[in-house]
Amino acid sequence: xxxxxxxxxxxxxxxxxxxxxxxxxxxxxxxxxxxxxxxxxxxxxxxxxxxxxxxxxxxxxxxxxxxxxxxxxxxxxxxxxxxxxxxxxxxxxxxxxxxxxxxxxxxxxxxxxxxxxxxxxxxxxxxxxxxxxxxxxxxxxxxxxxxxxxxxxxxxxxxxxxxx
Numbered sequence: 001x002x003x004x005x006x007x008x009x010x011x012x013x014x015x016x017x018x019x020x021x022x023x024x025x026x027x028x029x030x031x032x033x034x035x036x037x038x039x040x041x042x043x044x045x046x047x048x049x050x051x052x053x054x055x056x057x058x059x060x061x062x063x064x065x066x067x068x069x070x071x072x073x074x075x076x077x078x079x080x081x082x083x084x085x086x087x088x089x090x091x092x093x094x095x096x097x098x099x100x101x102x103x104x105x106x107x108x109x110x111x112x113x114x115x116x117x118x119x120x121x122x123x124x125x126x127x128x129x130x131x132x133x134x135x136x137x138x139x140x141x142x143x144x145x146x147x148x149x150x151x152x153x154x155x156x157x158x159x160x161x162x163x164x
Contacts, residue, residue: 003028007055007068009075010120010130011047014138017151020044021140022051023133025126026058033058034129038137042146047134048072049100052115056107066113071120071127079108079115099148 005028013020021038035054039047052068052075059066070076078084084101092098118124120131 004065005059005067007052007066008126008130009048009051009055009068009070009072010127010134011044011049011051011072012131012134012138013042013044013047014135017041017043017149019138019143020047020146021134021137022047022054023130023137024051024055024058025130026055027126034133036133036137038140038143039146039149040143041151042149045072045074046097046100046146046149048075049097049104051130051134053100053104053107056104056111056113059107059111062110064111066111068113068115069118069124069127070115071118073117076115076117079113080117097148 005026008025008027009022011020011022019038019040020042021036023036024034026033026035035058037054048070049072052070055068056066078101084105087095087101088105092101095101118127120127
């Protein structure tokens, strides 16, 4: 029987676009897993979303009850306010990061997921750890390529207001 799992996430980009990274902490009972990675050229929003995807993809049993804590309004609002499902119904036309949103939906639908937005840099221990992991990953000498990032279609200002 799948258990309850808590996932904490954060993403970062130095420049936007620029080098970036993500950090993820998964907790289930006494079990804990930390994951992070860095990329040569990406955006903050892509790293925020990739952190959530990576956390969900690490789960071994479908049907888990998952609570995700993120400081990304982009991710939290897209799911919790239902924007994502509207984008999907329009085949992600004129939507940023369609590659990641499609990947997200594939794994999201395998679990019972609730996404909770938390204020970033507000002293939440696990979020602060994820932030440090994301930044440290973006600083590594050997960075992966974010193959889905397309600079010519980047429009990080698509949403009004802050992206975090």
